[in-house]
Amino acid sequence: MRTPSDRPLRTDAARNRAAIVAAAQRAFAEHGLRVPFDEIARRAEVGEATVHRRFPDRESLIAAAFGDKMRAYADAAAEALAAPDAWQGFCGYVRRVCAMQSGDRGFADLLTITFAAANPAVEDLEHQRNTGYRDWLKIVRRAKAAGRLRPDFHPDDLVVLLMANAGVIAATAGEAPDAWRRHVEYLLQAFAADHTETLPAPPPRETLVRALQRTQRP
Missing domain, CATH: 1.10.10 (Arc Repressor Mutant, subunit A)
Incomplete structure (x- = not known):
């Protein structure tokens, strides 16, 4: 029925x-x-x-608005994981996620929001997001195993990168909308394994998520 x-x-x-x-x-x-x-x-x-x-409810509208983009996010992770070169897969994924963020302030919110509503569209959105995140963890492990990604890189460092990228995007959108690309390339070079200086431990993930959400607010 x-x-x-x-x-x-x-x-x-x-x-x-x-x-x-x-x-x-x-x-x-x-x-x-x-x-x-x-x-x-x-x-x-x-x-x-x-x-x-x-x-x-807002979550139903978010799910309808972002269904295609979240599938693209999950596809980007799957493609990066399948790349023949682990380091190029890692870098390509970071670039694509940052490019998604550059054109959509809501996208970074979407990666950290907690959904309460239960309906098929929201559940599919969460499934795509979780699938993409699990593949991201594999991308990181694979790049480290190849000896190309510094061993102290933490998967949640991507959240910090997105926070920094949000600031660059907001500050330069009107005059230099592609400035974020240079910023991301600097960070990718810092993530490479030949940078051997030890990094401090990352903050707890929940604090990073809250901070990222604040940076995306108008």
Whole structure:
């Protein structure tokens, strides 16, 4: 038996839904995931009640807006893991994730947000995110085993990189939107195994996650 959410949408309802998702994608990219529903409704040219009717909670809207991007994130990790050269796979993955972040302020939020809603779209988003993260751990181990990545690199160092990258992106977006690329290349060189100076231990992951979330706020 079909539930109401399984039934095909009327043409006008489907059009409204597509407009809401497109408006949310633009708003999240510009301002992060905390954009108010009334702003998304204004951009979509629908009433706020229509947004809530189509998406009863923020997580459902986030899942609809970021489904394709999260699959791209998981695919990037899988491709990096399959790269013939472990170090090139590592570097290529870091570059791709930072490129995703450069065009979308909400993306880094998405990597650290905790979802409470339980529906198929949210569950798929979490599955893709978790799959990408597990592959990232393998990417790090593989690059270390190849002797190319410094042994004290920690997987959560990527969170610190994204925080730093967020600052560069925010400061240079209007005048030098590609400045982040040079910053990332500097850091990749620092991650290489021939840099042998010992690093301090990384902070606890939960503190990094909270810090990253703060850097993404408008």
